[in-house]
Amino acid sequence: MMRLGAMQDWPLRVMRLVDHAEREHGSREIVTAWADGSITRTSWGEVARDARRMAQALEAIGIKPGDRVATLAMNHAAHLTAWYGAIGMGGVLHTINPRLFDDQLVYIANHAEDRVLIYDRAFSPLVERLKPQWTTIERFICVEDEFADWIGAYAGNYVWHEGDERDPCGLCYTSGTTGNPKGVLYEHRSALLHALAEVAPDCFNLSARSVVMPIVPMFHANAWGIPWAAPLTGCKLVLSADYRPAQLSDLFRDEKVSHSAGVPTVWLGMIEHIERTGDGLADLQSVTIGGSAAPRAMVEWFRKRGVHVGHAWGMTETSPIGSMGAPPANWDDMTDEEQVDFICRQGRVPFGIEMRIVDEGGAVLPRDGKHSGDLQVRGPWVVRRYFKEDADAADSDNWFDTGDVAALHPDGTMQITDRSKDVIKSGGEWISSIELENAAVGFDGVAEAAAIGIAHPKWDERPLLVVVCRDGCTVDRDELRQFLSTQVAKWWLPDAIEFVDELPHTATGKLSKKTLRERFKDYRFAGAEAMVGRD
């Protein structure tokens, strides 16, 4: 169509977010509570300046637009600066999850072809251990030892690299259930549209007055997008490198946190702390809970204290917001129980996202709240193709299969009914049942193994490993556990191992997790408190 007039060209680039915050909310604080309990303060203006310095520092060591710059870091202002600094010079920010086990950490850094790694001192042992196997990283920068000096050598008189809005800006690997981790390559445009959607009243409801503390790591699905949404509003950001409830509680009070977000495990810890110490929630108005389902009692606990609970669903592949709970039009006409029922579902799609459920044959199921099916999503911040893959992850109509099973209610709310089919969700992080099983069958005498999630009061789920021994063999529990600890991350180790004569299978010969879960539905771990901690 011939252009007879025009609105302005304005590429959707994420650096516009920090430009806006610097210009309009330059003195608004970014507070960091470090692992040692110390507090430092900076501002949107200083973060923008430091990001420009870092962009210069990256250029000085030969980093080019499109190159991957990795971080292995908890939540703090230097990490935030690193996000904007890496992207500001045209780089692709690769946030690495330090909780992955070594093979994965080696695989993803090499697969991403990371050229720089910025890491917290706490992860030095990990870095020293894996350095020999990382084949592409040229420059290692420790946050505490080097970062400030490294960027401080530059003036910050830098103009952000410009480019197409479909250029990549971020990379995050998802440790799926099968095969190697897959990288989701976020784009400037997708991140910016996600941020615009996230601040809306029916999503995170963020304004310039908000004081936001994400209690979700920045390496975990972009800390749910908060580091992009925050500068859009000019809110105050509170970052804690440590998730001990006592430290978080101090921050809620001292920094007057109004909005927070985290997985149920984080909130269980907070609630236990508050109940025990008598600490309060101070100015907290709203919590977003995601990662796994919030227990009903948790929803009610917050409601009693006047705190709005938004139950969210999403994944690395959805940037991550797929759905979000917010009171519907008829909220005031609902009974208290109906309101809690509503909150306990996983919310509704924000504008931009579409959801549907399909049966095994791919037929679309009705939104009647009764049918459950494979949950599929599409939208501008949903993955189309994983990094370096040859085929699209979504079908030709952009429907992406989430691996979760859900029901859609007539009011548009989504409810995860089987959460995910195989994955074990522990403290908001995923444990791959298949990886566990593969490791177990590598042990002498194990014929077959199945890992399933068992409900756990603190971690939501913990793995139970069910083992079938080879004919005539016996397997020693402790020896198997010892062997597994050389194969997977410590926090992936099953809380219990049970031996059975045979495992259930489907007609096509596949292991039937569903039947197995039913068989163990009343199973309880003997010593839940004695399990291996994750932090």
Place this chain on the structure above:
Amino acid sequence: MMRLGAMQDWPLRVMRLVDHAEREHGSREIVTAWADGSITRTSWGEVARDARRMAQALEAIGIKPGDRVATLAMNHAAHLTAWYGAIGMGGVLHTINPRLFDDQLVYIANHAEDRVLIYDRAFSPLVERLKPQWTTIERFICVEDEFADWIGAYAGNYVWHEGDERDPCGLCYTSGTTGNPKGVLYEHRSALLHALAEVAPDCFNLSARSVVMPIVPMFHANAWGIPWAAPLTGCKLVLSADYRPAQLSDLFRDEKVSHSAGVPTVWLGMIEHIERTGDGLADLQSVTIGGSAAPRAMVEWFRKRGVHVGHAWGMTETSPIGSMGAPPANWDDMTDEEQVDFICRQGRVPFGIEMRIVDEGGAVLPRDGKHSGDLQVRGPWVVRRYFKEDADAADSDNWFDTGDVAALHPDGTMQITDRSKDVIKSGGEWISSIELENAAVGFDGVAEAAAIGIAHPKWDERPLLVVVCRDGCTVDRDELRQFLSTQVAKWWLPDAIEFVDELPHTATGKLSKKTLRERFKDYRFAGAEAMVGRD
């Protein structure tokens, strides 16, 4: 840059808004109060279906993507349907302001090459009068007489026309101070980004629970974007084809309106009505005031009643949101007077918009709250080039000169100091002083004339015409007024005409409106109530 992975393609097309509302909020109501007081109800689902029918009806009469479809209508559900129907088949919606005078109405419809005109029966006399001069309109459809039957002949089994997100979707002419009206050609992308920005807590703060009644016409800068923002949230929309305070007051109460928006003149009428009748504001939470400056007393009146006042600034060329008032981070630390001072300014830019003030030489002035300069803006929903113009309206850096004079405060708030240099703002509509002057000098015996706005208790400003007679001539006030009434719209007629010996001029010989305004700063109209009404 080679694409090594991808997020999904998702063109920013406005039809996705009504798709979302139909899918996720299909039963949410759209209420219309007609001029005769009758109420009709429809829903987002029905509006979407009717828009599909209209798209088919337009195709059936040969309308093609890119063709202009005009409306001459007040706010009601059929107008809303017409917006989405025209755009849904790829057309460009041209909203015509029926308050323009005949020459302008003829000019813009011919310039736009409108092929269809959908009009309210109330505008039949206007349509009949101008029909012979409209050279491109092939099909006239009266809302009350024909619209339902016209679209009702089609099933609505239609798939929206797809295209590029930079395709035009709307056209709105602005009657500037000089020359012919200019058309702003909105694009799908600009309208969608504007809608995303508008719903944010620091902008209109709209959610699925909101009940929104715009008291600003849909032909006036897109009713401030509300018909795009509303379906994004799934809010209830209340449209009134008539602005009599009694009818509006009934709607506030009966429909539980939570959010409204209008020019100060509308609110003055509402306040007068409420003070006189004892009616209340019912569930009203938030009003947006724009078009011209809200008087301080009005801000205080709403505040006393617990209603949030957002003071907005914008223009047809900015879609229209340029800035919007919302409480800043330090709101709770402000005194009552400081809060009112803050509200009385024109707010801050939403993410996307940049503002600056420049002196006469184009040098950028500081944001110190002291300097005033020409206000310039840029952003993704700001005009770059007017419809069919050969040159850009913005400079090479996209800065668009607004014609307003403003100060920018250190906290980012913008304050219009001279409102606009020449234009007279009456009831939120603009009266061109230059058009009035040009008309006046066409009258025998008038040597020179200047029109300036004089403060008016109801209309904010009304025109005073200051005339210098030719040597030796005398001019009769009533004859001049009679002549002017054949040249300009009735509501543009000056409330008073004063004769002087000479007018002040600048060094370069230009009429100095500034000096003239100072000379008449204490001027009051003798019979303000006797002036010609606009409605």
